[in-house]
Amino acid sequence: MRWQGRAGSGRVSTASGGRGAAIGGLGFIVLIAYTLLTGDPSALLNGLFNQNNGSTLSEAREVELTEFVSVVLADTERVWSDVFDDYGEDYREPYLVIFSGSVQSACGNASSATGPFYCPGDEKIYIDLVFFDELEKRFDAPGDFAMAYVIAHEVGHHVQNQLGIIKQMEELRKTVSETEYNALSVRLELQADYLAGVWAFYVQGYGYLEEGDIDEALAAASAVGDDTIQKQSQGYVVPDSFTHGTSEQRMRWFRRGFQYGDLDHGDTFNATTLSIMK
């Protein structure tokens, strides 16, 4: 992706609080709780540190990634303002918060282990830049457009929020079973992937795409598929517990967004089948 030297968004901020302090504090609380339960804290602490990989970024890498995130966010502002314009609507731009270790959002306290997320309550995207290293190393999805896909997916949730879709989901949550809600969640997430694809379509139109970018995004979408993650983490898959969709579904809806580049072909909720394999 061509991003160096381009203007970034003015809506990126960095959450205060150092990584060391945040992880120390979190580890301490978890340690106490776990000790009370079993008397042996090592397993849980290992899990915690595995999630974070204990990795830190060099200052240069942090500066570079912050600039990258800012340019990608600016691209999402341009794209969604254009798209909303086409539909006679004004796009409300979200903020993006870069944090280290843990962060307080209107959706509660979150740690890096949560992964990047969007909070509808404060309309902010939260990301620990260390996740981008994990994307490359743990999820085996390297490349700048893999990272851009992650940001575009979260902005996709913001678009859903502005379209009223997240509010409808919150209403539905009160009336359906957990399994039914998981199935709805998959449709919500696949739609965010579709919207990330729409974003990529526009970015291509602006002339910023480079060869291999779409493959990088597809690799990232595949790496974060529920079946792939469950196979890696527990060795088997439990489809009823899927919340984000399979690797195949996530790639397909991203590709579809990239193909059509509009809001009209992304109705994952009324798609009769979400998988051509079924």
Ligand SMILES: [Zn+2]
């Ligand atoms: Zn999502």
